[in-house]
Amino acid sequence: MTRTLVIGDIHGGLRALHQIMERAKVTANDKLIFLGDYVDGWSESPQVIEYLIALGQKQDCIFINGNHDELLLEWLSESKDNLDWYKHGGESTVLSYSLFPSETKEKHIEFLQSLKSHYIDDKNRLFIHAGFTNLNGIDYEYFPKLFSWDRTLWEMALCLDDRIPIESELYPSRLKKYHEIYIGHTPTTRINETKPLQKANVWNVDTGAAFKGKLTILDIDTKEFWQSEPVFELYPIEKGRN
DSSP: OOOEEEEOOOTTOHHHHHHHHHHTTOOTTSEEEEOSOOSSSSTTHHHHHHHHHHHHTTSOEEEBOOHHHHHHHHHHHHOOOOHHHIIIIIHHHHHHHTTSOHHHHHHHHHHHHTOBSEEEOTTOEEEESSOOOOTTOGGGOSOGGGGGTOOHHHHHHHHOOTTSOTTSTTSOHHHHTOSEEEEOSSOGGGGTOOSOEEETTEEEOOOOTTTTSOOEEEETTTOOEEEOSOHHHHSTTOOTTO
């Protein structure tokens, strides 16, 4: 049986990624959709990308671009210093890459350049790292950079009064464009939730792996999910993004 599984923000936590793959009993028949932010936080960002490249060669994988992946690409391809990035997990990534040869960096540049801004499946389910702002949907977005940076989509879903029917003129137009929307980017742990969270038709699968939370993989059809141990427990001598 083929499943479609969506994976939240990894942030360099390769040990957590191994755990969820084992706990979900992922096979080569499963389709995997990664929502971005593979790097920045824990010490194994380059190893995560190596793992994903190898995984994509043996099964159906969709890799979405995250804002942290975007920042890494700038650093790898342009040697662009970004002090804000360093403060938000980039420093551990830079230190990790010092252990790898230039050939690895070139391969990772190619991978990062190949990431998709979003993906829509045949059931009109949208997979995107952060969100979008245009009321008519992603094809009309004036600022495509927001696909990996926006937080307003999730904030809107959180605040939406669930008594408003979808047929109402008051119901947000953005949410009517897609059957379901899967995002990462804004950890559910910010509102003290440790599991993937549904608000309206938006599913947030970022369960705070970069901080004190867990990494999550979710079956988009059954909504069954599996989680790692809290990632900071897997890297006890590191601080991640805490």
